[in-house]
Amino acid sequence: MHLMPSTHAGRCSHRLLLPTLILSLVVFGCGDDDDSAMDTGATADTGSDAVGEDTADVSDTGADTGGSGECDPGAPGTRPALFLDGSLASGVTEEPCMLTNGEEVMCYRIEIVGEPTNHETGPYCPRTIDDGPEDVGLWPESGTLYDVDGAFVTNLATFYDDPTWQLYNPDTGEVNVTDTAESCLAAAMPDAPEEYANFCVECTLEDVGGPSVIEYLIPIVPVPRDGAPGEIGNTPPGVSLNGVRIEFPADTDIILGAYNIAPLDDCGGHVNNGIGYHYHESTGCADALEQCDGHAPLIGFAQDGYPIYAMTGEDRVEPSDLDACRGHTDDVRGYHYHAASPGENMFIGCFSGEIVDAGGGRPPRR
Amino acid sequence: MRTLFTFMTLWLVFGDATTASAHSGFPNMAAREVCADSALGDACEWRDAHRARYIGTCRRVSETLLCVRHRPIDRSDVLRDHDHDTAHDAEHGHGHEHGDVHAAPGETTEAGAAWPLGIAFVGLGGFAWTRRRCGEDRP
Numbered sequence: 342m343h344l345m346p347s348t349h350a351g352r353c354s355h356r357l358l359l360p361t362l363i364l365s366l367v368v369f370g371c372g373d374d375d376d377s378a379m380d381t382g383a384t385a386d387t388g389s390d391a392v393g394e395d396t397a398d399v400s401d402t403g404a405d406t407g408g409s410g411e412c413d414p415g416a417p418g419t420r421p422a423l424f425l426d427g428s429l430a431s432g433v434t435e436e437p438c439m440l441t442n443g444e445e446v447m448c449y450r451i452e453i454v455g456e457p458t459n460h461e462t463g464p465y466c467p468r469t470i471d472d473g474p475e476d477v478g479l480w481p482e483s484g485t486l487y488d489v490d491g492a493f494v495t496n497l498a499t500f501y502d503d504p505t506w507q508l509y510n511p512d513t514g515e516v517n518v519t520d521t522a523e524s525c526l527a528a529a530m531p532d533a534p535e536e537y538a539n540f541c542v543e544c545t546l547e548d549v550g551g552p553s554v555i556e557y558l559i560p561i562v563p564v565p566r567d568g569a570p571g572e573i574g575n576t577p578p579g580v581s582l583n584g585v586r587i588e589f590p591a592d593t594d595i596i597l598g599a600y601n602i603a604p605l606d607d608c609g610g611h612v613n614n615g616i617g618y619h620y621h622e623s624t625g626c627a628d629a630l631e632q633c634d635g636h637a638p639l640i641g642f643a644q645d646g647y648p649i650y651a652m653t654g655e656d657r658v659e660p661s662d663l664d665a666c667r668g669h670t671d672d673v674r675g676y677h678y679h680a681a682s683p684g685e686n687m688f689i690g691c692f693s694g695e696i697v698d699a700g701g702g703r704p705p706r707r
Numbered sequence: 708m709r710t711l712f713t714f715m716t717l718w719l720v721f722g723d724a725t726t727a728s729a730h731s732g733f734p735n736m737a738a739r740e741v742c743a744d745s746a747l748g749d750a751c752e753w754r755d756a757h758r759a760r761y762i763g764t765c766r767r768v769s770e771t772l773l774c775v776r777h778r779p780i781d782r783s784d785v786l787r788d789h790d791h792d793t794a795h796d797a798e799h800g801h802g803h804e805h806g807d808v809h810a811a812p813g814e815t816t817e818a819g820a821a822w823p824l825g826i827a828f829v830g831l832g833g834f835a836w837t838r839r840r841c842g843e844d845r846p
Contacts, residue, residue, distance in 0.1 A: 483736070483738070484759065484761060569747075569748065570766075573766065573767065574768070574769065574770075575769060575770075589768050590768050590773060659779040664777060665766065666777075667776075667777055681776060684755075685738075685761075686738075687773075690763065690764075690775030691766045691775070
């Protein structure tokens with residue numbers, strides 16, 4: 342591009358600098374944090390209108406949302422009355438329970454329906470390499486979430502620097518998807534048969550026989566651990582207010598070792614046999630209850646009874662004083678956790694409180 | 708100066724094409740690998756594809772130790788290392804042009820961080836060009 346010099350001396354005034362600076366200031370000034378916010382494409386209703394008021398049998402849970410349509414003032418511990426309408430399979434009851442330190446306390450027995458009450462599940466896998474991001478789910482890659490669209494699928498061999506990746510038929514452009522119940526269950530196994538290598542693995546709730554009711558025993562009054570935190574191991578960390586199991590990080594290395602991708606939907610969840618739909622990431626869909634003071638929204642409760650909030654609140658700044666489990670204390674909520682960022686494949690890192698011996702987060706023992 | 712202005716404009720237009728590139732290796736392995744030779748509770752740190760730092764401690768999750776972040780993501784090196792990151796990706800053939808990377812709430816993507824700087828460069832380039840024109844027009 343050749344820039345011709347102007348013949349108009351008047352246009353050469355240094356006052357031309359002013360519009361340039363104004364433009365720059367406007368651009369900088371428009372740098373709202375929302376620009377970087379994750380567009381999940383989810384249909385989550387994060388308003389407090391959906392807060393259940395009659396779903397729990399526990400009469401005095403300490404819950405005080407200030408009435409329908411209002412925000413939650415916040416409070417310590419587990420408050421069963423905050424579960425969203427329809428998210429509980431049965432009323433919340435209280436019973437004695439044994440914690441991992443041998444202490445016997447009272448616990449809430451909470452049974453969730455095992456599917457989200459405030460958003461749809463899926464989509465997960467693309468059907469062809471022409472499918473765009475609106476048709477597919479997400480894949481966490483070292484702190485970043487990627488749309489598993491056609492472009493992502495066709496680039497996998499390059500992306501992982503391994504020519505074995507071939508998730509689609511190069512002649513037809515069709516993606517290998519586990520679109521039957523049988524194939525979904527087979528490919529999701531840690532020792533998946535060789536014929537199920539190079540598949541995009543997706544299971545629907547119908548494939549696994551519908552939502553799985555999951556029960557939890559959560560101490561009514563959290564008991565802080567003495568000494569080291571409790572490791573999550575294979576214990577599902579918690580439960581969300583919208584009726585979904587919060588799961589520990591997905592074993593993506595096992596999935597990828599079989600040259601498979603098992604996308605999460607835009608809400609950070611997917612389905613597998615036995616536990617149905619569950620979250621691996623906090624992407625905003627489970628931010629069920631806004632806080633009156635601008636604190637991060639309430640997502641749910643950990644198995645030790647401490648609440649789990651989203652990573653950031655209105656100020657969009659993550660707390661800088663989190664402990665190893667991703668928890669800290671404030672005057673309103675007492676000790677509580679903050680979920681990790683989308684792409685980190687986790688909510689919390691360990692338990693600061695005692696959990697029930699033998700754990701929860703299992704299908705009910707009938 | 709015109710060359711610089713042109714370069715900045717081209718960088719502004721095309722420079723973000725590689726911001727979603729991924730490095731080799733399995734996803735999320737960085738958080739596991741840094742704890743592979745560590746003990747439970749040891750401090751750990753890893754970086755994502757954009758050079759953002761994740762600082763935490765090694766916790767037992769599932770059957771392995773995993774670096775669980777407990778400090779805010781440090782993105783101070785993201786912008787400064789843009790050229791390095793792009794070069795690395797190019798060297799390894801990871802020109803993964805993907806326009807749908809999701810950023811965490813409260814986080815700024817590499818692309819997001821680059822735009823204000825690009826605008827500033829354009830502003831400075833325009834200013835310099837204007838001054839040059841003015842100098843040429845003056846007797």
